Amino acid sequence: MSRLARLKGRLSTADQPFDGWLVLAALSLLLIGWVMVTSASSEVASSLTGNAWYFSLRHGVFLLAALVAGGLALRVPMAWWRANGPLLLLVGLALLALVLLVGREVNGSRRWLSLPGVPFNLQASEVAKFCLILYMAGYLERFLPQVRREWGAFLRPLAVMAVVAGLLILEPDYGAVVVMTGAVMGMLLMAGAPWGRFLVLLLLVGAIGALAAVAEPYRMARLTSFADPWADQFASGYQLTQALIAFGRGHWLGMGLGNSVQKLFYLPEAHTDFVFAVLAEELGLVGAIAVVGLFALLIWRAMAVGRRAELAGLAFAAYVSYGFALVLGAQAFINIAVSTGMLPTKGLTLPLLSYGGSSLVVSSMMVALLLRIDIETREVRRRARPTARRAGPGKAPPSGKRQGSTS
Template sequence: MTRLRARLSTAHQPFDGWLLLSALTLMLLGWVMVTSASTEVASGLTGNPFYFSIRHGLFVVLAIAAGYAVLWVPIGWWRVNGLLLLGVAVFLLLLVLVAGREVNGSTRWLSIPGVPINLQPSEIAKLCLIAYMAGYLERYLPRVRKTWGAFLRPLVVTGVLSLLLILEPDYGSVVVMTGCVMGMLLMAGAPMWRFLLLMVLLAALGTLLAIAEPYRMARLTSFSDPWADQFASGYQLTQALIAYGRGHWFGLGLGNSVQKLFYLPEAHTDFVFAVIAEELGLVGAMVVVGLFALLVTRALAVGRRAELAKLPFAAYLSYGIALIIGAQAFINVAVSTGMLPTKGLTLPLLSYGGSSLVVSAVMVALLLRVDIETRQAQRRARPTAPRASSAQGAAAKASPTKTPTRSQGERA
């Protein structure tokens, strides 16, 4: 009875409030921390200490507006246009190789004429790939579980996108997208032994790619002992570790970071978590980790509710978004703490960057849309049984049955 009451109470809610709360909190906290981490850099580059803060504030407004617009788009539209979205992803990744803007040796951005905003196609490609994969799993789920061909086709598609990303190069997005697709296949019920075999093959391929270029090998070895070459390949990581050490339990206070004063490169983008740890301490850093954990667990819960409501596309779309956000957040934190080699990945909803922020907000809006449609479907299905019982009760009242009376002989 208690479980039934809990289910009925949650069914009347329009959407998951904890999901929205965690996302908005991360966005607002990100704006504050980007402002704190970028003032000195912005003052040195532009003369305006709030240059990056103003731009990030505009990105936050744009992200909320984009998320609100996507909230009104039915999930069926994404389901029907999955292949079209995949084509858009391939086109943008090809376009950035031809007409992209190079920054720090990587060609990852497209300049929009007349607008001082750079578009990062890899962020859009992540969302498009998730939508395509959710539709593919809905159509071919039994085959994915039984045959190698259906299992490998989405991996081939991911391989094409990964090849285009490697040419930029953007290895961090390759890792995130490949992990997301394999995670979606695993949650779809594909046999575990296939993943073990693929992991061995991918490890061998990654080793070959690392050996092929000296700078890749330097990145892989520097994170294990960054102090061995702290002024070259290990410089960024050592400065981040110093920020962690200075933060202690409760931090130096908001705005009091020392590492952001031209010591830690990319302090407001890829390494903003190190500034959070320095200014807010271990407690503040764990709050951020907890917010991401809450967001990912609520996204998985949304997908599970959709799966139980017989909405497979919505379920796998939610699972894919949860995997993308969770994997990217984990890799960003792991890189800044020295657990993984350096990757150019932003912290979703928190780091500076318009493309990442807008796409992350759109993903959260899709989760809310899935939750809304799932709850509506559950409300439509649930009243059928009570109506039937009430109708039977009304019929019983209208035509009451008389208890048969016994004759005198039977009473005797």
């Protein structure tokens, strides 16, 4: 490809208002999620409320609220999020502390806040996840050279993460701890922190995890049931064995939409944590791979948005993009891995797809901010383009404009 053709390709990409593939992947997952929640919850809804469409209608309301929240987030400039990162972190920490005091307990976990006059609960960890990424992105922008050189600057964000993790463990919500810790460490790695520090931390975290696993009998039960769920398929291994049966029924093309057998009171939490198992049973291997492909497309485009922002000199926007991509990717991977027996049960929803208002709203806001970052980055590049043209084909643009014009 000639130099002129490459330049035309770059200009045509910059002329687009936003990343269409990112929007396509997110909207496709939202619509597939509504269809699958409707299918997976119909029998449970009929048994509990007498209305087979109960959870479907609620999910539709959540979906509308998520789109409204995403639209509002899209209108807020990234400069506002950057300036208010520390305040947002305090809000997240306050919610995590509040849920321990007055939160609603479900299945032995205290994770939800009941809001007066609102017919649904707020999951504090979802809001904290969003706030933490914004704070970490601002920290990395301010102290990037120190993070790369000094242990102190490297450990400070991990100390903040330790406080968040401590509050989450008290709920307990170990799945959120894994997702947030992975996202923070991934952001530090992408910021250029030395590899040796991560090896030391991985050994330390591994040792702490092993001690935590043997400290409580129910954690050991989860690990042993994960290793061999069929050994106790009617107790600790029940949920996983039922999910694996769902995958086995699906074959290549599935049993057909709405024809799942496992959702008939065999598979617990079929429309929340294990909606992917019902999807695989009804749509088969082809449908399951298509959904995995949509998640891969979403994460790829989110990383591409971050890369473009980084090349344009928008460090805060870049690290926000990387953080959101890591959160969405890690949570999707863990949920699917749990459903397929690759990881022990964590109790995490599938982003943009599972039933649940808090997860749906926060995930939609993450996608909206990715779009906002992409729009602002493209605007910066469009402004830099005339400078590059004035420089002429044989001249280099000014140093302050080089990244924006050639990225």
